[in-house]
Amino acid sequence: MNEQKELKLLVVDDEEGIVEYTKRIYSRRGFTVFGTTDGIAAVEIFKKEAPYITLIDVHMPFSPIDGVETLQRIREINKDAICIMVTRITEKDKIQKSKEFGASAYLLKPFELEELDKVIREVAKVDF
Amino acid sequence: MGTFIVTKNKKSPVNASFFLLAFSSFIWQLGNFFILMSTKQNLALFWVKFAFIGIALIPVTTYQLTVNFLKIRRKNFIIILSYLIIVILVIPLSWTKYFFSGVYLYPWGYWYKAGILHPFFLILFATYMFIIFYKLFKVYVKEQSTLERMREKYILIALAIAYMGAIDYLPTYGVKIYPFGFLAAIICTIIIGYVIYKYRLMDINVVLTRASIFIIVYAFILGIPFWVGFRFLSWGLWIFPVSLMAVLATAGPFIYGYLRRHAEEILLREQRRYQHALRELSKTMTRIRDLDQLLKTITSSIVDTVKVSFAAIYIREEDYKSYQLKHCSPAEEKTLFQEFISLEHSVVTMLSEQKRPLLSEEIGHQQGIRLDAGLVVPCFMEDHLIAFMVVGKKFGNHAYASDDVLVFETFSYSASLAIENCIYWHEIEDRQRQARLQEMDTYSYSLAHEIDNPMQVILGHATLLKGALSKANLTDAERKEFGESLDFILECQQRVSTMVEAIRDFGQKATGEHKPLNIEEVVESFSQLYSPQFKANSVVFQKTSQLKEPVFVLGEKPELMQVLVILANNALHAMTGLKEKKVSLNLELAHHDWVRICFLDNGYGIKPENLKIIFKPFVTSKASTEGTGMGLHNALRIVERHKGRIWAESEGQGKGATFFIEFPLAKDVKPEDLEDKEKSRRLF
Numbered sequence: 006m007n008e009q010k011e012l013k014l015l016v017v018d019d020e021e022g023i024v025e026y027t028k029r030i031y032s033r034r035g036f037t038v039f040g041t042t043d044g045i046a047a048v049e050i051f052k053k054e055a056p057y058i059t060l061i062d063v064h065m066p067f068s069p070i071d072g073v074e075t076l077q078r079i080r081e082i083n084k085d086a087i088c089i090m091v092t093r094i095t096e097k098d099k100i101q102k103s104k105e106f107g108a109s110a111y112l113l114k115p116f117e118l119e120e121l122d123k124v125i126r127e128v129a130k131v132d133f
Numbered sequence: 134m135g136t137f138i139v140t141k142n143k144k145s146p147v148n149a150s151f152f153l154l155a156f157s158s159f160i161w162q163l164g165n166f167f168i169l170m171s172t173k174q175n176l177a178l179f180w181v182k183f184a185f186i187g188i189a190l191i192p193v194t195t196y197q198l199t200v201n202f203l204k205i206r207r208k209n210f211i212i213i214l215s216y217l218i219i220v221i222l223v224i225p226l227s228w229t230k231y232f233f234s235g236v237y238l239y240p241w242g243y244w245y246k247a248g249i250l251h252p253f254f255l256i257l258f259a260t261y262m263f264i265i266f267y268k269l270f271k272v273y274v275k276e277q278s279t280l281e282r283m284r285e286k287y288i289l290i291a292l293a294i295a296y297m298g299a300i301d302y303l304p305t306y307g308v309k310i311y312p313f314g315f316l317a318a319i320i321c322t323i324i325i326g327y328v329i330y331k332y333r334l335m336d337i338n339v340v341l342t343r344a345s346i347f348i349i350v351y352a353f354i355l356g357i358p359f360w361v362g363f364r365f366l367s368w369g370l371w372i373f374p375v376s377l378m379a380v381l382a383t384a385g386p387f388i389y390g391y392l393r394r395h396a397e398e399i400l401l402r403e404q405r406r407y408q409h410a411l412r413e414l415s416k417t418m419t420r421i422r423d424l425d426q427l428l429k430t431i432t433s434s435i436v437d438t439v440k441v442s443f444a445a446i447y448i449r450e451e452d453y454k455s456y457q458l459k460h461c462s463p464a465e466e467k468t469l470f471q472e473f474i475s476l477e478h479s480v481v482t483m484l485s486e487q488k489r490p491l492l493s494e495e496i497g498h499q500q501g502i503r504l505d506a507g508l509v510v511p512c513f514m515e516d517h518l519i520a521f522m523v524v525g526k527k528f529g530n531h532a533y534a535s536d537d538v539l540v541f542e543t544f545s546y547s548a549s550l551a552i553e554n555c556i557y558w559h560e561i562e563d564r565q566r567q568a569r570l571q572e573m574d575t576y577s578y579s580l581a582h583e584i585d586n587p588m589q590v591i592l593g594h595a596t597l598l599k600g601a602l603s604k605a606n607l608t609d610a611e612r613k614e615f616g617e618s619l620d621f622i623l624e625c626q627q628r629v630s631t632m633v634e635a636i637r638d639f640g641q642k643a644t645g646e647h648k649p650l651n652i653e654e655v656v657e658s659f660s661q662l663y664s665p666q667f668k669a670n671s672v673v674f675q676k677t678s679q680l681k682e683p684v685f686v687l688g689e690k691p692e693l694m695q696v697l698v699i700l701a702n703n704a705l706h707a708m709t710g711l712k713e714k715k716v717s718l719n720l721e722l723a724h725h726d727w728v729r730i731c732f733l734d735n736g737y738g739i740k741p742e743n744l745k746i747i748f749k750p751f752v753t754s755k756a757s758t759e760g761t762g763m764g765l766h767n768a769l770r771i772v773e774r775h776k777g778r779i780w781a782e783s784e785g786q787g788k789g790a791t792f793f794i795e796f797p798l799a800k801d802v803k804p805e806d807l808e809d810k811e812k813s814r815r816l817f
Contacts, residue, residue, distance in 0.1 A: 022590030026597050033600075064582075093585055095637060110816040115589040115630050118596045127816060 012131065013056035016040045017047040017075055018091065019065035027060065030118065034133045044070035048078045055083065058129050060121075061108075063092040063099045073102050080107045087129050091116075146201040151329055154194040158318050160187030165301075165315060169242035177236045177243035185227045185245075189219050189254070192261035195292075198325075199265045202288065203272050215261075223257075226250060237307065244312065245305040255302065266292055281494065283532040287328045290341075295321035339534075342396045350389045354381040401536070408540050410438035415547035424448075424555035425460075431548060432462035435524060441507065442525030445470055448552070449519050453749060456481065456521065469503050470523075472746075478502075484511040485518050490541045492533060508533055510541045512549035520552055578640040581633045588633070591626045595619050635662035639698070641691045647775070649685040649802040650693065652728050653678060656720060658690065659697040670705050672714040679721040684728050685799040688775045696779070699768045700732045700792050707736025707790065723795055732792040739783040739790050747781060772796075 014036045016027040024040035031038045039054055041047050044065060051059065059079060063072035070078075072090060079086050090103045090111040100111050109128040112120060126132060164184020171177035193215040200212065226232050234248040269289055276282040294317050301314030358378035398405065414434050421427040428446050435444040443466045447456035456474040461467040474481065480499050483491060488511065493504035502509070505526055512520040524541070527533065599619045602612055635658045660676055667674045686693075701716065708714040715735045723729035739747060748769040772779040777796040783789065 020586040020590060023586070023593060026590070026593035030593070030597050030600070093582065094634075095582070095641075104817045108817060114585045115592050115626070118593065124816070 011037075011057075012133075013037045013039065013054055013058075015047060015050055015054070015056040015059040017044060017060065017065075017068075017072070018042065018062035019067040020062070023062070036133070042068065044068040044072070044075035044078075047075050048082070051079050051086070052082060057087065057131075058125060059086060059088045061088055061090055063090050063096055063103065073099055073106065076103055076108055077106045089121075089124055089128065147198065147329055150194065150198040150201045151325060154191070154198050155322055155326070157187045157190035157194050158322055160184065161191065162187070162315055162318060165312070168236075168244065171243050174236055174238075174243065178233065181233055181236060181243075181245050182228055185233070186224055188258075189223045189227065192258050192265075193219055196261055196265055199269060199288075202329075203268065205268070223254060237304065239304060239309060239311075241311060246307075247302075247305045251305070262292075262296065266296075282530075283534075284328050287324060291321045291324035291328070294324070339397060339400060339536075342400060343393060346392045346396060347389060350385060350392065354385045354388075357381060404534075404536060404540075407438045407440070410434070411540060411544045414438075415544060418551040419547065419554055421551065422555060422558040424552070424559060427551055427555050428460035429462070431522070431551075432460045435522070436462045439524070440528035442505070442528070443507075443523075444525065445523045447474055447521050447523070449476075449517075471502070474502065480509060481518065481521075484509065484521055488513060490538050490545070492538070508538065508541060510545045512545050512552060514549050514553050519549060522548070574640065577636060581636045581640065584629065584633045588626055588630050591622060595622045595626070599623075631661045632665070635659070635694075638662075639691050639694050643689055643692055645689075647687040647689060649799045650688055650690055652684050652686055652720060652730075652796070653680065655690055655693045656697070656718060656730070659694045659701075660718075662694065663698060663701050666701065666705065667716065670708075670714065672705065672708065672716050675715070675717040677717065677719045679719065680728070684720075684722070685802045686728060686775070686777075686796040687799045688796070692771045693775070696768045696771050696794060697730075697732070699764045703764060704732070704734035704736055704790075707734055707738070709736075711736065726798045726800075727795045728798055730794045732794070733789065735789040738786050738788045739781055740786055741783075744781055744783065748779070 012035060014027075014031050016024050016038065017040075018024050018027075019042045021042055024042060028038040028040050039050050039056060041050060042065075045068075047059075047061070050056075061072045061075050061079075065071050065075075068075075072092075076088050076090065079088060084107065086107075088103075088108045090100070090108045091114060092100055092103075092111050093114055103111060110124050112124060122133075161184050164180050164187060167180040168177050168184060171180060193212065196215065197212050229248075229250075231248045231250045232254070233245055233251070235246045236243045237246050238244075266289070269285060269292070273282060273285040273289060276285060296317075298314035298317035298321075300310065300317075301312040303310045304312055355378075358374045358381060361377055362374035411434070414430070418427060418430060421430060428448075432444040432446055435441060443461065443463065445461040445466070446459055448459045449455075450457045453473060454476055456476070456478075458467070458470050458472050458474075461470060478499075480491075480496060480502055483496060490508050490510040493507050493509075496504060496509060502523060504523065507523060507525040510522040510524060511518055512522070522545070527537075599616065602616055602619070605612070607615070638658050639662055656676065656678075660674065664674070697718075704716050705714075708716075713735070715733075717731075717733045719731045719733075721729050721731070748765050769779055772794055775796055777794060779792065779794045782791050782793070
């Protein structure tokens with residue numbers, strides 16, 4: 006319904022392939038998608054662009070800060086930011102931590118794109 | 134000597150009758166001594182009559198000893214009758230002049246002079262001796278036990294020597310010959326005494342050879358100076374024989390030793406050969422690190438070099454509280470041995486107490502251990518009986534002589550060392566393997582983790598392309614074709630992901646916390662995990678279920694999966710070499726509130742006697758390099774932790790095996806207790 010041009014999505018994942026397809030799919034659906042493989046860069050983009058939705062990969066061994074810390078810093082900038090965590094079944098403690106730092110939802114890898122669509126629709130109350 | 138033997142074992146009738154024989158010989162020899170020492174005819178005649186008491190008793194005491202030695206029963210009557218005849222008839226008669234008409238005077242002294250009745254006694258004496266010899270010989274020929282045979286041979290030889298004592302009768306009838314009989318009597322008594330006292334005898338050929346060489350050598354050494362002395366002393370050249378004696382006496386032991394060595398080398402060539410072979414084996418076997426190979430080498434070398442009917446080896450297994458048969462050569466004989474010998478078995482007790490190899494005759498008949506005329510050799514490590522070898526009878530039914538036993542005893546020391554060495558190496562290798570496995574474990578776990586990312590990329594991009602297909606400028610056929618290609622990619626991605634998930638489930642650390650699990654999900658995860666293995670071994674795997682609704686058990690998923698993995702590993706091994714390999718798994722309810730998993734393969738099956746022991750640790754049908762023998766034991770422990778039960782059924786070798794596992798159903802399972810597998814997303 007909210008067919009605004011301003012619908013911004015930030016995707017943070019240390020796997021470049023994931024960042025790329027998310028960019029391609031969601032820009033086709035009318036989103037302005039920003040992507041990075043680095044947690045610190047993600048925080049910078051968030052400050053500058055203030056995206057409506059942020060997808061954060063919890064486990065990012067190649068990034069100076071991991072997903073949970075990225076979430077924490079983003080929430081410090083905007084405590085209402087909608088953050089969806091992408092994680093694995095085995096990282097139960099990180100899922101729990103993300104919940105404490107105010108994440109809105111989590112998704113288990115590997116997930117179908119339809120699943121991501123559903124989560125975005127539910128937590129961000131947007132339609133596309 | 135008789136007194137010595139009898140004090141060794143007062144209750145033995147053999148020892149008692151030996152005492153009687155030795156005693157009568159003693160009277161005879163004492164009499165003879167005084168006859169020869171006598172200076173007056175009357176005195177000599179008295180000693181003749183005294184000595185004859187001994188002589189008269191010899192046939193009956195020898196007979197009694199033989200009867201006791203051969204354990205012939207119900208001959209007491211004859212023995213008592215014989216004693217009566219001798220004591221009541223013969224001895225009193227000997228005091229009359231009809232028996233001994235007087236004494237002869239020979240250059241060496243007085244001697245018996247036979248009267249009219251004496252020949253009758255001679256006949257009686259000869260008859261007894263003949264009967265005794267005949268009886269012994271008859272038993273000797275039929276004897277089964279090689280050791281008994283050897284003992285009988287000794288007695289026969291001793292008797293043959295004793296019969297030479299009959300030479301004493303010649304001067305009794307006026308033939309001028311020195312009565313050497315005492316020598317025969319002494320040798321005979323010594324031999325018989327040795328046979329009774331010592332259980333393990335030296336090879337009699339060796340004994341006789343040694344004795345003959347000794348007698349000949351010393352006859353020369355002592356004889357030559359005497360002869361020389363007789364010839365030259367009269368000329369006053371005493372220094373010559375004395376120095377000759379000194380020289381010969383010094384040389385004597387060397388000559389004796391030299392001759393003895395050479396004679397024995399010829400006599401014991403066979404024994405020396407295998408002693409040498411075993412010594413060589415002792416040197417090399419401590420270098421063997423694999424216990425299985427070591428035991429195989431030991432048993433087959435013993436059979437080949439010592440030429441025995443079989444050799445088997447038992448090793449102490451703490452986990453079973455028993456000794457386990459580890460190797461047997463030739464392998465066909467294995468079926469004749471009991472696999473486990475308990476720590477309390479009487480053979481084990483005997484070996485631990487005596488700490489030396491024991492002959493089968495010493496051990497007697499034993500349950501579960503086949504000895505036939507062989508030897509049991511213990512292997513000790515600081516007072517602990519770590520193993521023992523059972524060695525069969527020697528080729529050609531030769532008995533084990535004391536030298537043989539000694540060789541085995543020496544051999545057992547190096548064998549103990551080699552076995553200990555192998556166990557030590559095995560432990561080290563085990564630890565290293567454990568460490569490697571642990572590393573592999575972490576590695577595969579993180580691998581399973583890292584696969585998620587590329588899978589997500591494949592999934593995402595393939596989905597992206599699928600969406601783009603509809604908008605692309607393509608013909609319908611092309612669109613369909615490319616769509617199918619993308620479906621192939623997605624399907625494979627799906628497959629890899631489920632396998633990885635199964636590995637992840639399997640690799641989870643056990644927490645000890647039991648949660649309700651859908652048994653079908655457990656089985657599904659197992660088949661996902663194991664399907665690559667089944668495929669690689671071209672096994673047809675079939676999974677069926679008779680369950681009408683989801684059924685839950687309390688447990689840990691990785692552990693339950695492990696049980697199935699263990700069974701699958703064993704099934705794969707049991708089907709090696711088969712053309713058609715089939716494994717099937719069925720789920721059904723049992724006794725209302727239990728769930729049963731039947732795991733069936735068409736492999737080589739399990740022998741009925743092994744059905745009970747397969748769940749014990751270290752039991753394996755695999756070669757030592759392949760399995761630890763812990764698989765089914767671990768499976769049992771897991772199942773028991775889950776309050777379940779596991780057992781195997783098999784119709785025998787070649788007919789496949791079915792393993793049954795049953796678990797009690799979890800009651801009152803609430804949906805929130807369940808691990809949510811279906812839901813890959815959740816809103817906070």
